[in-house]
Amino acid sequence: MTKIRPTTAALLTGLTAVLLTATAPASAALAAPESHCVSEAVKMGTTSPVREPVCFASFAEAISYATDGTVNLAPTATSVTQDQLDRGRAAAVAKAGNRAIAADYLIGISYWDADEKGASWTFHHAAPCSATQAYYTDNVGPAWNDQISSARAYSGCRGYYYEDHYQRGGYITTPWTVGGYMNDSTTSVKWLAL
Numbered sequence: 001m002t003k004i005r006p007t008t009a010a011l012l013t014g015l016t017a018v019l020l021t022a023t024a025p026a027s028a029a030l031a032a033p034e035s036h037c038v039s040e041a042v043k044m045g046t047t048s049p050v051r052e053p054v055c056f057a058s059f060a061e062a063i064s065y066a067t068d069g070t071v072n073l074a075p076t077a078t079s080v081t082q083d084q085l086d087r088g089r090a091a092a093v094a095k096a097g098n099r100a101i102a103a104d105y106l107i108g109i110s111y112w113d114a115d116e117k118g119a120s121w122t123f124h125h126a127a128p129c130s131a132t133q134a135y136y137t138d139n140v141g142p143a144w145n146d147q148i149s150s151a152r153a154y155s156g157c158r159g160y161y162y163e164d165h166y167q168r169g170g171y172i173t174t175p176w177t178v179g180g181y182m183n184d185s186t187t188s189v190k191w192l193a194l
């Protein structure tokens with residue numbers, strides 16, 4: 001199923017333009033530019049529209065943005081661990097003393113290539129996953145449809161990557177390192193508490 005809703009298509013037009021260049025042959029002397037985009041996750045049970053992603057040239061910049069500056073990775077990093085997120089948050093909490101910190105949690109990251117490589121799309125939210133807090137996207141949009149090859153989830157979440165929109169059809173769950181039977185097949189996603 002590759003049906004795309006027009007509203008989502010319109011929202012992601014900018015992202016499409018960026019990602020088209022990311023599919024250029026890798027044989028060129030210069031590496032093809034990759035896009036590392038960030039979106040606020042949409043809470044399940046709400047119908048708020050997917051917001052326009054904010055995109056960066058590097059994965060490290062995307063993660064810093066998504067975590068409100070609490071997690072700063074090496075410029076060449078392509079992935080992040082829960083431990084790195086926890087340490088970044090703990091340092092920010094310690095630095096803030098008695099003041100509360102306003103740093104979002106990572107919900108999940110989708111990757112264009114296997115082994116957490118290639119273009120990335122990171123989702124964050126003010127609250128981690130719990131019995132009353134889950135997230136979803138009914139359609140990943142034209143740029144990412146049937147492209148995701150690996151994914152990881154964080155903050156008490158497990159990602160479910162479905163072949164059809166509205167979380168239907170076959171699916172694979174995180175941690176998802178190698179494409180396998182769902183390689184380049186995802187159209188919708190949900191994140192539930194572990």
Ligand SMILES: [Ca+2]
Pocket residue numbers: 111112113114147148149183184
């Ligand atoms: Ca892929």
